[in-house]
Amino acid sequence: xxxxxxxxxxxxxxxxxxxxxxxxxxxxxxxxxxxxxxxxxxxxxxxxxxxxxxxxxxxxx
Ligand SMILES: [Zn+2]
Numbered sequence: 294x295x296x297x298x299x300x301x302x303x304x305x306x307x308x309x310x311x312x313x314x315x316x317x318x319x320x321x322x323x324x325x326x327x328x329x330x331x332x333x334x335x336x337x338x339x340x341x342x343x344x345x346x347x348x349x350x351x352x353x354x
Pocket of ligand 1 (some may be wrong): 298301310
């Protein structure tokens with residue numbers, strides 16, 4: 294099974310995701326637009342934002 298976010302192999306710890314990052318991204322998708330994303334470090338937050346913006350474009354509102 295592949296991570297639904299980035300299609301990498303799933304990590305048992307974060308199933309069905311490959312990492313906490315992808316789990317957070319998925320979680321954020323359930324919030325409106327994904328504001329106030331919990332992140333361990335600023336670089337991750339930036340990546341998450343980019344990821345969310347891309348996801349947002351695909352999401353029919
Ligand atoms: Zn992933």
